[in-house]
Amino acid sequence: MTEQHFSFAKSIATVSLSGTLPEKLEAAAAVGFDGVEIFENDLLTYDGSPADIRRIAEGLGLAITIFQPFRDFEAMPENIRVRNLDRAERKFDIMQALGTDLVLVCSNVQPSAIDDDIRAAADLAEMAERASRRGLRVGYEALAWGRHVNTWKHAWDIVQKADHPALGLIVDSFHTLSINDDPAGIADVPGDRIFFVQLADAPLMKMDVLSWSRHFRNFPGQGELPVDDFLRAVLASGYRGPLSLEIFNDDFRTAPARQTARDGLRSLILSEAKAGYGKGLPEPPAFDGFEFLEFAVDEQAKEDLAAFLGSLGFRHAGRHRSKSVELYRQGRVNLVLNSEPDSAASEHFQMHGPSVCAMALRVDDADKAVDRAEALLYGTWRERIGEGERRIQSVRAPDGTLVYLVQPDQSGHSIWEDDFTLFPETEESGLTCIDHVAQALPFGRMDSFILFYRGVFGFVLEQLWELPDPYGLIQSRAIVSPDRSVRLPLNFSESRKTATGRFVSATAGAGVHHIAFATDTIEKTLTSLTKADAPMLPVPANYYDDLAARLGLDDDVLSDLQRFGLLFDRDDQGEFSHAYTETFEERFFFEIVQRRGGYQQFGAVNAAVRMAMQTRLREQTQIEDFLS
Amino acid sequence: MTEQHFSFAKSIATVSLSGTLPEKLEAAAAVGFDGVEIFENDLLTYDGSPADIRRIAEGLGLAITIFQPFRDFEAMPENIRVRNLDRAERKFDIMQALGTDLVLVCSNVQPSAIDDDIRAAADLAEMAERASRRGLRVGYEALAWGRHVNTWKHAWDIVQKADHPALGLIVDSFHTLSINDDPAGIADVPGDRIFFVQLADAPLMKMDVLSWSRHFRNFPGQGELPVDDFLRAVLASGYRGPLSLEIFNDDFRTAPARQTARDGLRSLILSEAKAGYGKGLPEPPAFDGFEFLEFAVDEQAKEDLAAFLGSLGFRHAGRHRSKSVELYRQGRVNLVLNSEPDSAASEHFQMHGPSVCAMALRVDDADKAVDRAEALLYGTWRERIGEGERRIQSVRAPDGTLVYLVQPDQSGHSIWEDDFTLFPETEESGLTCIDHVAQALPFGRMDSFILFYRGVFGFVLEQLWELPDPYGLIQSRAIVSPDRSVRLPLNFSESRKTATGRFVSATAGAGVHHIAFATDTIEKTLTSLTKADAPMLPVPANYYDDLAARLGLDDDVLSDLQRFGLLFDRDDQGEFSHAYTETFEERFFFEIVQRRGGYQQFGAVNAAVRMAMQTRLREQTQIEDFLS
Structure with a gap:
């Protein structure tokens, strides 16, 4: 743990969560937020009084950090100006009933707003004066799409002009970063003149900023905006008020409120730590690839999968000393087939069918990694162990599967020597290690997984791809360890008819959809596989014409590729040859890959070929089943 | 029917349809297309030869109108130029095997492309010369995001410079209209120099044109681009080749291919007719509001719904002479409760539960309207009728429900006098007519419904709204008859947890979600309803504070609104007061509305209040059910 520093109160706007207002408050409190922003629309659709909300929040131990937003107030023509001040008084009534002293005024978007900072400042000063008479305060925030005021600096100029102690600045990372405005200068604003700080991230998108803001914001650490830089600048000002999340996101509106709220709190803990505050977090571990993958199987699936793996050159390398667990091995690849009754694996099998129930990563320091995961509110797990067996730490991923963290043992023994009876080595087909493990995620869950892998493990997000399946688009984005020894493409599809969508439905969202094994001699490997009758996916001749x-x-290069049934890609860095197996029981499949030079991608250009062929095979099988 | 004119061959690009390549061809042929564009990605992922595709297409009676796209060809640095010509030769091989003589070259998007029209023209001339030696032709199209060439005029200049008979221009409505380029000048291009015409529409969106194009295109008549103006200009040139649809749309990729293909063909028939060609279409009818709505019920639901309607002041006004069908009436509102066994209504009830199974619109000429629907490939239907009963024409909407078309009878009798035993009138509560009927559509079906209502009835599309339900956003867009006597808000939701999403799941997509009745005396009406214990939806006090x-x-205005439980909206045109009932068996609900002045909207600003209250009531009921 790093040195303990000031911890900020953590708050979330009710608009960020799904459900009715009481459900939102309950969720925020349940996961541990200190406060909530009351989003006006949530209040006015609620059939209890503001005082009821105050009581509910107090009962839950939540502060109401702010009431928001108050729109289109400043620098309006005179007749509207008077009405707006009346409007403010009515909202002050509500604030007092709610028990919050702060209201957010966002910069005017009305076409009739007057471009006059003096007017704006005078109006805000008048509002602040009226607020202060009631012991209330006003914060002014620049919307990125404000009519005349759309930068924090401009809003700050107006606040300074207004020069009223009950009027301060509110800053929001999205409004600053979405228009590429520089947040650095916020550090020079006196901290006590910043009344509130809102944080939001977003994926980079080329669209109008209002639509972007209203649908695609997400939590810091889930998107691609430099929210950390923004927060460092803000905290350098001396600001010590709440850090609050205000997220408009179509998926969050639909997702269970507690799940969203928990990710939100994690994102604030992470942001605070990165800025050098809070309780601190241990550093993420260093990685050294995959130690093993564990499949949940029953006896029949174990037999079938063992035969499948056998055709790929895996040998039965060991048997667990106390459990019904078999080890299959090739090169550095360890695959564990777990059919132990009453285990986590058997539970997984009941729920998801034959599937990967755990992934084990080699790390330099498992304890620190688990401490970090716990500080970020992720579940951890310790597998039941027999006498003299190694205890393996693990962290629970957002889909409930386990990520084991295996570190070198002082004894020098591997986990296999400790826990398994090992069998002698036999011939292999040249697979050396796991190149990548691709997961299919339920629609709307990508942000949760990105936060998990980035937050707990310090992984890095790669380019977004759109892959055309015959029945819809698949979005694919890899997240990788900084040394690239662990690579995890994450896929999801809005359509339930795509390979990804079908996998998610068929397996109730069991993550791993395919596993790629690396080889340095792919033609030799494929020769072995062919001899062993491995069920490889055929490649259409048209593909080679196009290639x-x-x-x-x-x-001759082309005819070699075609002879071995290889797909091929090339970029500035190097080359990539790969081949897929057929799908095991309509669930997962394997890939054989060889990277040459510095090629770091995953052959996304060839994904459409794979998915079309998988679809053809599946539909042929269906027709044959139907006819037989 | 208008005078018969030249009919264009109708074609669709395979990328517009879901499935494997043979499935796409089968769908295009089944609905009646003359030809297909072979989208290269569909070919190269197909595990048969180009000659196989030629045979399949021939067997289906489909021409292969073009092979596309050939990318990044012209004006490249010299070394790539040579390779590109080789690449073209390989594609010519494929074209000959496919049996198509035309390839689409789209303007270069590579950063390394040279900004030199002379070079571009020389390269295209060289390609055309090579093509012509094989009896093939090349069409050059400007992409809206081309590196140096992004307008049809610029592409045409280059084609003229190249001056080769085997090189012509290809125009695409999306590429021209998406960047607000003027298509008028296309009329002056010699028609035989335009080698191919692609048509696509799109909703107006503020985003980068490439993303817009790749995900949101739709068929002409489904979007908001002036495709008709574009087509008129193109056809004025004298072009007589195919009209072809090239649509990249995420929903279409997932939807059943035949359903999409049929909408595509409809859109071409409609576009052709609007441009003054083809077999012609009768004009849409003139409308005069709703004649009746028909509910499919069983005996229990009939009793419950009759009681519900009774509380709204409807009286039992008649009984069908030969069927188990009851009429409830108030003002000009006729509601028919159909529990006749073995009828279309009873089928509807089996599938969807108690729900609206048909809507009847008053028109000036039902026969012409049905002719128009049939020319646009929509199903029509004639209900079984008894001796001396009126035959009512109807058209089948995309969800399978019937839209009856009732025209004034020469006898002067209403359909009710002919077919029903009518009962004497009793007191009513002031409802005068049906103001609007809101439908909930399954996700991804909006485009089909827009094409239906616009195409068959000449309805007009209104503003898109995003309505926040507690569990997700709802998209809402009204489509109305030109005289506004028929107004149909269409709603859909990506989330299954919203009121709209739940309705679609619970009812298997039975369209009508709520029915709004108009009154001129809403306070009096609500007084009657309260007396009759109508189950009105309460409105939170906070709503009035905000209002x-x-x-x-x-x-006093405010306290009146609150006293009667009214929601309120105001715009430049007028005012709108409205109130909702509770939901009937978790399915549909009613609304009472009064419009004042020229207010033409639907109170969308108040939808969030309604949905929050409906959610509260539903969850309370669930809790009570759980506790009891």
């Missing part, structure tokens, strides 16, 4: 035209490959 | 602040209403 030839597209990349201008030599005829 | 007062927002609109600056007089205290």
Whole structure:
């Protein structure tokens, strides 16, 4: 743990969570927030009084940090100005009933607003004066799409002009970062003149900023805006008020409120730590690839999967000393087939069918990693162990599967020597290690997984791809360890008819959809696999015609690729050859890959070929089943 | 029917349809397309040869109108230029195997492309020369996001510079209209120099044009681009080749291919007719509001719904002479409760539960309207009728429900006098007519419904609203008859947890979600309803606090609204007061509305209040059910 520093109160706007207002408050309190922003629309659709909300919040131990938003107030024509001040008085009534002293005024978006900072400042000063008579305060925030005021600096200029102690500045990372405005200068604003800080991230998108803001914001650490830089600048000002999340997100509106709220709190803990405050977090571990993957199987699936793996050159390398668990091995790849009754694996099998129930990563320090996960509110797990067996730490991923963290033992023994009876080595087919493990996520869950892998493990997000399946688009984005020894493409699909969508439905969202094994000699490997009758996915001849035209490959290179049924990609860094197996029981499949030079991608350009062929095979099987 | 003119061959690009390549071809042929564009990605993921595709297409009676796209060809640095010509030769091989003579070259998007029209023209001339040696042709199209060439005029300049008979221009409505380029000048291009015409529409969106194009295109008549103007200009050139649809749309990728293809063909028939070509279409009818709504019920639901309607002041006004069908009436509102066994209504009830199974609109000429629907490939239906009963024409909407078209009878009799035994009148509560009928559509079906109502009835699309339900956003968009006597808000939700999403799941997509009745005396009406214990939806007091602040209403106006439980809206045109009932068996509900002045909206600003209250009531009921 790093040195303990000032901890900020953590708050979330009710608009960020799904449900009725009481449900939102309950969720925020349940996961541990200190306060909530009351979003006006949530209040006015609620059939209890503001005083009822105050009581509910107090009962839950939640402060009401702010009431928001108050819109289109400043610098209006005179007749509206008077009405707006009346409107403010009515909202002050509500604030007093709610028991909050702060209201957020966002910059005017009305076409009739007057471009006059003096007017704006005078109006805000008048509102602040009226507020202060009731012991209330006003914060002024620049909307990125404000009519005349759309930068924090401009809002701050107006606040300074107004020069009223009950009027301060409110800053929001999205409004600043979405228009590429520089937050650095916020550090020079006196901290006590910043009345409130809202944080939001977002994926980078090319669209109008209002639509972007209203639908695609997400929690800091889930998107691509430099929220950390923003927060460092803000905290350098000396601001010590709440850090609050205000997220408009279509998925969050639908997701269970507690799940969203928990991710929100995690994001604030993470942001605070990165800025050098809060309780501190241990650093993420260093990684050294995959130690093993564990499959939940029953006896029949174990037999079938063992035969499948056998055709890929895996050998039965060991048997667990006390459990019904078998080890299959090739190179550095360890695959564990777990059919132990009454285990976490058997529970997983009941729920999801034959599937990967755990992934084990090699790390330098498992304890620190688990401490970090716990500080970020993720569940951890300790597997039941036999006499003399190794205890393996693990962290629960957002889909409930386990990520084991295996560190080198002082004894020098591997976990296999400790826990398994090992069998002698036999011939292999050249697979050296796990290159990547691709997961299919339920729609709307990508942000949760990104936060998990970035937050707990310090992984790095890669480029977003859109992959055309015959029945819809699949979004694919890899997240990788900084050393790239662990690579996890994450896929999801809005359509339930795509391979990804079908997988999610069929398996009730069991993550791992395919596993890629690396080889340095892919042609030799595929020769072995063919001999062993491995069920490889065929590649259409048309693919090679296009490849030839597209990349201008030599005829002999091309005919080699075609002979071995290889897909191919090339970029500035290097080359990539790969082949897929058929799908195991309509669930997961394997890939054989060889990287040459510095190629770091996953052959996304070829994904459409794979998915079309998988669809053809599946539909053929269905027709044959129907006819037989 | 208008005079018969030249009919264009109708074609669709395979990328517009879901499935494997043979499935796409089968769907296009089944609905009656003349040809298909083979989208290259569909070919290269297909595990048969181009000659196989040629045979399949021939067997289905489909021409292969074009092979597309050939990308990033012209004006490249010299080394790539040579490779690109080789690439073209390989694609020519494929075209000959496919049996198509035309390839689409789209303007170069590569950063390394040279901004030199002379080079571009020379390269295209060289490609055309090589093509012509094989009896093939090349069409050049400007992409809206082309590196140097992004307008049809610029592409046409280059084609003229190249001056080769095997090189022509290709125009695409999306690429021209998405960047607000003027298509008028296309009329002056010699028609035989335009080699191909692609049509696509799109909703107006503020985002980068590439993303817009790749995800949100739709069929002409489904979007908001002036495709008709574009087509008129193109056809004025004398072009007589195919009209072809090239649609990239996320929903279409997932929807059943035949359903999409049929909408595509409808859109081409409609576009052609609007441009003054093809077999012609009768004009849409003139409308005069709703004649009746028909509910599919069983005996129990009939009794419950009759009681519900009774509390709203409807009286039992008649009984069908030969069927188990009851008429409830008030003002001009006729509601028919159909529990006749073995009828279309009873089928509807089996599938969807108690729900609206048909809507009847008053029109000036039902026969012409049905002719128009049939010309646009929509199903029509004639209800079984008894001796001396009126035959009512109807058209089948995309959800399978019937839209009856009732026209004034020469006898002067209403349909009720002919078919029903009518009962004497009793006191009513002031409802005068049906103001609007709101439908909930399954996700991804909006475009089909828009095409239906616009195409068959000539309805007009209104503003898109996003309505926040406690569990997700709802998109809402009204489509109305030109005289506004028929107004149909169409709603859909990506989330299954919203009121709209739940309705679609619970009813298997039975359209009508709520019915609004108009009154000219809403306070009197609500007084009657309260006396009759009508189950009205309560409105939170907070709503009125906000309304007062927002609109600056007089205290007595406000207290009247609150006393009668009315929601309120105001715009430049007029005012709107409305109230909702509770939901009937978790399915549909009613609304009472009064419009004042020229207010033409639907009170969308108040929808969040309604949905929050409906959610509260539903969850309370669930808790009570759970506790009891």
